[in-house]
Amino acid sequence: MDLEIKGNAALITASSSGLGKACAKALIQEGVNVVVNGRHQDKLEETVQELKKLSGGKVIGQVGDITNKNDIKKLVEITYEKFGRLDHLVTSAGGPPSKPFMETSDEEWYHTYDLLVMSVVRLVRESKEYLEEGEGGTIVNITSRSVKEAMEGLVLSNSVRMAVIGLMKTLSKELGPKIRANAILQGLHETDRLKNLLQKQVDDGKFKTYEDALNAKSNDIPLKRIGEPMELGDVAAFLCSKKSSYLNGVSLVLDGGGSHSNL
Numbered sequence: 001m002d003l004e005i006k007g008n009a010a011l012i013t014a015s016s017s018g019l020g021k022a023c024a025k026a027l028i029q030e031g032v033n034v035v036v037n038g039r040h041q042d043k044l045e046e047t048v049q050e051l052k053k054l055s056g057g058k059v060i061g062q063v064g065d066i067t068n069k070n071d072i073k074k075l076v077e078i079t080y081e082k083f084g085r086l087d088h089l090v091t092s093a094g095g096p097p098s099k100p101f102m103e104t105s106d107e108e109w110y111h112t113y114d115l116l117v118m119s120v121v122r123l124v125r126e127s128k129e130y131l132e133e134g135e136g137g138t139i140v141n142i143t144s145r146s147v148k149e150a151m152e153g154l155v156l157s158n159s160v161r162m163a164v165i166g167l168m169k170t171l172s173k174e175l176g177p178k179i180r181a182n183a184i185l186q187g188l189h190e191t192d193r194l195k196n197l198l199q200k201q202v203d204d205g206k207f208k209t210y211e212d213a214l215n216a217k218s219n220d221i222p223l224k225r226i227g228e229p230m231e232l233g234d235v236a237a238f239l240c241s242k243k244s245s246y247l248n249g250v251s252l253v254l255d256g257g258g259s260h261s262n263l
């Protein structure tokens with residue numbers, strides 16, 4: 001299926017690995033020029049080199065911390081300057097630490113808010129004018145299934161991510177008809193983030209080995225496996241595309257059917 005986004009330009013934050021990188025791959029393969037981002041230059045450069053081997057759109061790396069206002073401004077400016085347009089904003093982020101509520105500090109709560117909510121607020125503020133050009137653009141927020149169901153040990157994610165859903169729904173109303181805004185509520189996908197979380201459960205004595213942890217998590221999912229990052233990347237590309245032109249304000253659960261909620 002041709003997603004009809006060839007020649008478009010996309011900014012994908014927190015994309016030097018994991019789910020953001022999968023979104024970059026999927027968009028490049030559709031012929032979209034992308035800017036990828038992360039805080040660490042070496043990791044980002046390695047990813048840029050890997051993505052350059054794909055056929056399709058061009059790729060540029062821009063180092064920056066999405067909790068920093070100026071870095072966000074620079075990310076948006078670079079995308080527009082280098083590609084002469086900005087059609088798609090895909091907002092991924094790092095993940096907040098996993099710990100019980102009583103061990104979380106004020107600083108961690110505020111940092112999580114900056115990372116997961118203010119980053120999106122600032123990115124949209126800086127990009128809106130560009131996204132509205134021509135036929136208009138899209139915003140896709142990569143968030144988490146934790147907004148549907150509270151996940152064990154993830155109080156920061158369970159609590160703070162609710163705000164981004166309110167934000168995305170509001171954006172889908174205020175920024176239409178030029179801009180569509182949707183969120184992906186993913187379950188488990190095997191990335192560095194998941195590997196670290198599962199290893200922590202092994203270290204905490206909940207599982208004997210990493211493999212045991214992986215098997216237990218897979219068994220909880222009707223499809224009996226953890227998702228591949230590209231299974232999210234392809235959905236993000238679809239949400240950016242003309243093929244999803246009537247999808248707006250949606251919170252799409254992408255978890256192999258693992259959640260228990262009816263809606």
Ligand SMILES: NC(=O)c1ccc[n+]([C@@H]2O[C@H](COP(=O)([O-])OP(=O)(O)OC[C@H]3O[C@@H](n4cnc5c(N)ncnc54)[C@H](OP(=O)(O)O)[C@@H]3O)[C@@H](O)[C@H]2O)c1
Nearest residue numbers: 014016017018019038039040066094095144188189191193
């Ligand atoms: N994987 C899953 O199963 C899963 C499930 C539900 C929700 N999520 C959520 O989805 C998001 C992405 O997860 P992931 O699995 O892709 O994580 P990941 O594999 O750890 O990748 C995170 C990426 O974000 C970058 N990053 C982290 N903090 C950043 C910051 N402040 N500014 C710019 N870049 C930053 C990292 O690079 P640098 O370290 O170089 O900055 C890296 O490229 C996270 O919020 C995570 O909690 C993941």
